[in-house]
Every structure is written in structure tokens, then in C-alpha cells.
Amino acid sequence: MAKKTKKGRITIDRELCKGCHLCIDVCPTHRIEVDESLNKKGYFPARFKENLSEGEKGCTGCSQCATVCPEVAIEVYRAQ
Numbered sequence: 761m762a763k764k765t766k767k768g769r770i771t772i773d774r775e776l777c778k779g780c781h782l783c784i785d786v787c788p789t790h791r792i793e794v795d796e797s798l799n800k801k802g803y804f805p806a807r808f809k810e811n812l813s814e815g816e817k818g819c820t821g822c823s824q825c826a827t828v829c830p831e832v833a834i835e836v837y838r839a840q
């Protein structure tokens with residue numbers, strides 16, 4: 761049976777985020793969603809989905825979200 765390994769994860773600075781949601785559109789494994797609470801600037805920020813549902817792929821550490829973010833609010837960590 762295939763073992764589920766987490767290849768990457770990201771952190772999003774919710775106070776830097778301007779809620780453009782470009783990162784959500786670009787993520788190939790749909791690991792980012794909209795937070796339901798506003799940040800101090802009054803935007804609904806992006807949030808990393810920590811938990812995997814059945815059949816979902818985890819973050820691959822591809823960095824596309826961080827590359828597209830105009831506010832440089834995303835940091836990507838890759839598992840070794």
C-alpha cells in the first residue's frame with residue numbers, strides 16, 4: 761500500500777495577505793482555502809489546509825503559491 765508522505769507545507773502570514781486569492785487559484789493540489797475571519801486590514805486571508813481528506817493530495821512544495829503572491833506572505837517548507 762502506498763504510504764502517504766507530506767512533501768511540503770507552507771505558512772501564510774495572514775496579516776500581510778490582501779485576500780487576492782491568486783495562491784488559491786494556482787495551487788495544483790488545492791491546499792489553500794479562504795479563512796472565514798477577517799485580518800486587521802479587513803481582508804479574508806488565505807489559509808493553508810493542514811488536514812488531508814480521503815483521496816486528496818498533500819502540498820508538494822512546488823512553491824507556485826509563494827511565487828504568485830504579490831505580498832510575499834507565503835513561505836514554503838520542503839521535507840527532506
Ligand code: SF4
Pocket residue numbers: 772776777778779780781782783784805806828829830831832833834
Ligand atoms: S496570493 Fe498572497 S496576498 Fe493573495 S491571497 Fe494568497 S497569500 Fe494572500
Ligand code: SF4
Pocket residue numbers: 768769770786787788789790791792818819820821822823824825826836
Ligand atoms: S507549495 Fe505548491 S502544492 Fe504547496 S500549497 Fe503552494 S502551490 Fe500548493
